[in-house]
Amino acid sequence: MTALHTRYIAENVPMAPKNDRMAQRIASIAARPVAAIAPPSKPGSKRQNERRPVYRQGRLTVAGGVKIDCIIVDVSENGARVELDGAESLPEFVMLRVVMTGEIRRARVAWKRDTAAGLAFLIERKTGFGAARSPAS
Numbered sequence: 001m002t003a004l005h006t007r008y009i010a011e012n013v014p015m016a017p018k019n020d021r022m023a024q025r026i027a028s029i030a031a032r033p034v035a036a037i038a039p040p041s042k043p044g045s046k047r048q049n050e051r052r053p054v055y056r057q058g059r060l061t062v063a064g065g066v067k068i069d070c071i072i073v074d075v076s077e078n079g080a081r082v083e084l085d086g087a088e089s090l091p092e093f094v095m096l097r098v099v100m101t102g103e104i105r106r107a108r109v110a111w112k113r114d115t116a117a118g119l120a121f122l123i124e125r126k127t128g129f130g131a132a133r134s135p136a137s
Contacts (some may be wrong), residue, residue, distance in 0.1 A: 021069070022057055022069055022071070025071055025083070025085075049076035049077040049078055050076060051074040051075065051076045051081070052074060052075060052076070053073065053074045054072050054073070054074060054075055055071065055072070055073060056071070056072045056098055056099070056100055057069070057070075057071065057072075057098075057099040057100065058070045058071065058072040058082060058096055058097060058098055058099060059096075059097045059099055060082070060084070060090070060094045060095065060096055060097075061094065061095040061097065062090065062091050062094050063091055063093075068084060068086075068090075069084065070082040070083060070084035070096075071083045071084070072096070072098065073116075078120060078121055079107065079110065079118060079119050079120045079121050080096060080105075080107070080118075080119045080121070081116060081117070081118050081119070082096070082116065082117050082119060083115055083116050084115065084116075084117070085115060087112045087113060087114065087115055087116055087117040088112055088113070088114065090109050090112055090117055091109070092108060092109055093106070093107070093108055093109070093122075094106075094107055094109060094119065095107070096119060105119075105121050105122075106121070106122040106124070107119035107120060107121050107122060108120045108122060
């Protein structure tokens with residue numbers, strides 16, 4: 001881990017008491033070696049926007065209202081990468097809540113591996129349900 005990365009974590013990641021499972025998970029992710037803080041997209045990659053590291057506490061809500069704690073590792077305009085135990089069991093669609101800000105985004109699980117998943121944010125469309133319609137002529 002580079003000194004810059006360590007300083008970024010120390011300054012931007014709120015830490016909870018040592019017995020807190022989320023704090024332990026953040027510490028384990030922060031201890032992993034990294035090649036670069038925000039690697040550029042690979043040539044030929046499907047990614048449309050650059051990812052930026054955030055390392056924030058998140059909460060996924062899945063069908064039935066089940067909530068799963070996760071760590072938001074990086075985000076782009078169109079998606080996010082999250083780390084959590086049991087990522088392989090995530091359903092196709094989830095809601096991601098950033099605990100610190102309360103922001104909520106609906107997402108499709110684009111890929112999943114042992115302890116990580118890639119989320120593609122869904123476009124929120126405004127619908128006119130309940131709006132008065134003009135009579136047909």
